[in-house]
Amino acid sequence: MLPDIGAVFGDFTYLVSEVVFGALAFALLYRADALRRAAVTVAALYPLAYVWDWYTLTIGVFEIHLRTGVEFLGIPVEEHLFMLVVPALVVGFHETLHGED
Numbered sequence: 001m002l003p004d005i006g007a008v009f010g011d012f013t014y015l016v017s018e019v020v021f022g023a024l025a026f027a028l029l030y031r032a033d034a035l036r037r038a039a040v041t042v043a044a045l046y047p048l049a050y051v052w053d054w055y056t057l058t059i060g061v062f063e064i065h066l067r068t069g070v071e072f073l074g075i076p077v078e079e080h081l082f083m084l085v086v087p088a089l090v091v092g093f094h095e096t097l098h099g100e101d
Helices: 006-031 035-059 077-098
Strands: none
Touching: 006 035, 006 077, 035 077
C-alpha cells in the first residue's frame, strides 16, 4: 500500500509532488548539461499544453483534489507547474540516457 501523503500535506499535496518531481527533472537536466535545451522545448510545448489543460478542466474531464485553490489564467497553479515538470522530466531522462558524454 502506498503512503497517503495527502494526509500529511493536505491542500498542498499536488504542489509538493510537482516540486519533488521538478527537482528530479532539474537534477537530470543539470547532470546532462541540458537545461537550456530543455527550457526551449518546454517553452515550445507550453502554449499547447495550457490550452489542452484549460479545455479539459473546463469541460470536466478531470477534477483536481488536494490543491491550493490558487488559480492563474483560469487553471490551478499546480497545473502550470505540471506543464513545466512533465516535459522537463521527459527531456531529462532522454538526455541522461542518450545525450552526449
